[in-house]
Amino acid sequence: MTTFFLARHGETVWHAEHRYAGNSDVALTRHGLGQAAALGAWAVDARLDAIVASPLSRARRSAAPSVETTGLELRIEPRLVEIDFGVAEGLTPGEIAERLPAEWEAFCLAPASSPFPGGESGRAGVARALPVFDELVEEFPDGRVLIVAHATLIRLLLCELAGLDPDGYRDLLPVLGNCNVTTIVYPWATEARMAHPNHPRMRLLGFDVPPDRAGV
Numbered sequence: 001m002t003t004f005f006l007a008r009h010g011e012t013v014w015h016a017e018h019r020y021a022g023n024s025d026v027a028l029t030r031h032g033l034g035q036a037a038a039l040g041a042w043a044v045d046a047r048l049d050a051i052v053a054s055p056l057s058r059a060r061r062s063a064a065p066s067v068e069t070t071g072l073e074l075r076i077e078p079r080l081v082e083i084d085f086g087v088a089e090g091l092t093p094g095e096i097a098e099r100l101p102a103e104w105e106a107f108c109l110a111p112a113s114s115p116f117p118g119g120e121s122g123r124a125g126v127a128r129a130l131p132v133f134d135e136l137v138e139e140f141p142d143g144r145v146l147i148v149a150h151a152t153l154i155r156l157l158l159c160e161l162a163g164l165d166p167d168g169y170r171d172l173l174p175v176l177g178n179c180n181v182t183t184i185v186y187p188w189a190t191e192a193r194m195a196h197p198n199h200p201r202m203r204l205l206g207f208d209v210p211p212d213r214a215g216v
Contacts, residue, residue, distance in 0.1 A: 021082070025056050042216070086115060129157060
C-alpha cells in the first residue's frame with residue numbers, strides 16, 4: 001500500500017471571484033505562492049519518494065517549493081489536469097446560471113455526469129486519472145507520494161475511492177483549501193472490500209489539513 005498526499009494548488013487570480021478554472025492556465029497570486037512555500041516546508045520532513053503534478057502552471061508552481069526542499073525531481077502527469085468545464089471556463093456560478101440556466105441546473109443536480117457544453121464529465125476525469133494512482137503504487141509499493149493537482153478532480157477521486165457516487169462530491173466535499181494536505185493509503189484491501197465491491201478502496205488518514213498542522 002502506498003501513502004498519497006493530495007494537495008490542491010495555491011490561490012489563483014480567479015480565486016476571489018470563484019471563476020471556474022478547469023484546464024485554463026491561470027496564474028497563482030502572491031498569496032498562492034506563499035501557500036506553496038508552506039507546502040514546501042511541510043515536505044521537508046514528509047519522507048517523500050516522489051512528487052507528481054498536473055501540467056498546469058498553477059500546480060507546477062505550487063509543487064516547486066516541495067521539489068526544492070526535498071531535492072526530488074518534479075514529475076509532470078498530464079492525466080492529473082483539472083476537469084475541463086467547456087464554455088463555463090472563466091465564468092462565475094452566477095454568470096453560468098444566467099447564460100446557461102438549463103446546463104447549470106443539470107450540473108448542480110449531477111455534477112459528475114452532466115458536463116457543460118464542450119467540457120468533460122467528472123466521471124471521465126476519474127477514469128483518466130485513477131490509473132495514475134495504480135501505476136504509482138506499482139512503482140512505489142509502500143512508498144510516499146505527493147500529488148499536486150486540482151480541487152474538482154481530487155474531490156471526485158476521493159468519492160470514487162471511498163465507494164461513493166461522484167455526483168455527490170460538491171455536497172460531501174464542498175471545499176478544498178489551497179495547498180492543504182489530504183492523506184490516503186491506497187489500495188486498502190480488506191475482506192469487506194472483497195465481499196462488497198462498493199466498499200472503500202482507500203483509508204483516509206487526514207482531510208484538507210493546513211500544511212503547518214499536517215502530520216508526516
